[in-house]
Amino acid sequence: xxxxxxxxxxxxxxxxxxxxxxxxxxxxxxxxxxxxxxxxxxxxxxxxxxxxxxxxxxxxxxxxxxxxxxxxxxxxxxxxxxxxxxxxxxxxxxxxxxxxxxxxxxxxxxxxxxxxxxxxxxxxxxxxxxxxxxxxxxxxxxxxxxxxxxxxxxxxxxxxxxxxxxxxxxxxxxxxxxxxxxxxxxxxxxxxxxxxxxxxxxxxxxxxxxxxxxxxxxxxxxxx
Ligand code: CA
Numbered sequence: 001x002x003x004x005x006x007x008x009x010x011x012x013x014x015x016x017x018x019x020x021x022x023x024x025x026x027x028x029x030x031x032x033x034x035x036x037x038x039x040x041x042x043x044x045x046x047x048x049x050x051x052x053x054x055x056x057x058x059x060x061x062x063x064x065x066x067x068x069x070x071x072x073x074x075x076x077x078x079x080x081x082x083x084x085x086x087x088x089x090x091x092x093x094x095x096x097x098x099x100x101x102x103x104x105x106x107x108x109x110x111x112x113x114x115x116x117x118x119x120x121x122x123x124x125x126x127x128x129x130x131x132x133x134x135x136x137x138x139x140x141x142x143x144x145x146x147x148x149x150x151x152x153x154x155x156x157x158x159x160x161x162x163x164x165x166x167x168x169x170x171x172x173x174x175x176x177x178x179x180x181x182x183x184x185x186x187x188x189x190x191x192x193x194x195x196x197x198x199x200x201x202x203x204x205x206x207x208x209x210x211x212x213x214x215x216x217x218x219x220x221x222x223x224x
Contacts, residue, residue, distance in 0.1 A: 001118065002026040002046055006036040006061070007053040007080065016051070019107045020114075034058030037067060044073045049117055051110070054081040054092075062095045069096030072151045076117035080105070086190075093194045098155055117154060131167045132209030132224035136160065145206040156199040163212075163222035172219040196220060 003020060007013040008031045017027045028047075030036045033056035040050065054061040061079050068077070079092050079100040092100050098117045101110055128137050134150075136143050141157050143150040152160065162176055177192055200212050213221040 001048045003049050004047045005029045005051045008056050023111055032058040033064050037064055044075050047075055049076040049114055052077055052079050054079055065095045065097050074151055074153055076154050078113055090194055098153055129164050131164055134207050134210050136164055148206045150202055150206055155195050159195055159199055167222050167224055170215050170219055170221045
C-alpha cells in the first residue's frame with residue numbers, strides 16, 4: 001500500500017511519514033499543492049490513498065480534490081483540516097474527499113481512517129450484478145450503464161453496493177452508515193446525505209431505470 005502525503009508543515013509531515021511507514025505503508029511526501037496536482041495526475045495509479053492538508057502553498061487541498069475528481073481520479077482522499085465546523089466539513093465532502101481528520105489528531109485516528117477508506121470487500125472472483133440498467137462489478141468496483149462507465153468515489157460505490165444487495169427495500173440511515181463508515185464519522189448525520197446526493201446525481205446522468213427514493217426520517221429506497 002502506497003500513500004501520498006501532501007503537507008507543508010515539515011515536522012508534521014515527517015512524523016506522519018515515519019508513523020505510517022512503521023504501519024507498513026510506503027509513503028511519498030510533497031509540500032506544495034500545485035506539485036501534488038501534477039504528480040497525482042501522472043501517477044495516481046501508484047497510490048492507494050492520498051492524505052491532503054487543507055491549507056497548502058500552490059493550491060489548497062479542497063481545490064486540489066475538486067480538480068482531481070473533475071479529472072475522474074477516484075483515489076481515496078483524506079483531508080487534514082484545522083476547521084471543525086460542520087459547514088467546512090460538508091464542503092470538503094462535497095469537493096470529493098472521502099474523509100477528513102481535524103487537527104490536532106492522534107496518529108491512531110489517522111491510521112484508523114486510512115484503514116477505513118482502504119477497506120474494500122474481499123472479492124475472490126469477478127461478480128457482475130445488474131439492477132435495472134445499472135451494472136456493477138464487485139471485484140473491480142466498476143459501475144456502468146450500457147457502455148458508459150460511471151465513475152464513483154469509494155464511499156459512493158460502497159453505498160451503491162448496499163442498495164444492490166437489497167433492491168426495492170428501504171435501507172435505514174443507520175444500516176447505510178454502519179455498512180459504509182465504521183469510525184464515528186456519522187456523528188455528522190448529513191455526511192450520508194451529501195454522499196447520497198452525489199451518487200444520485202451521477203446515476204441520474206446515465207441511468208433511465210434506477211432512482212433513489214428518500215423515505216423521510218427513515219432512509220432511502222433503491223427503485224427500479
Ligand atoms: Ca498547511
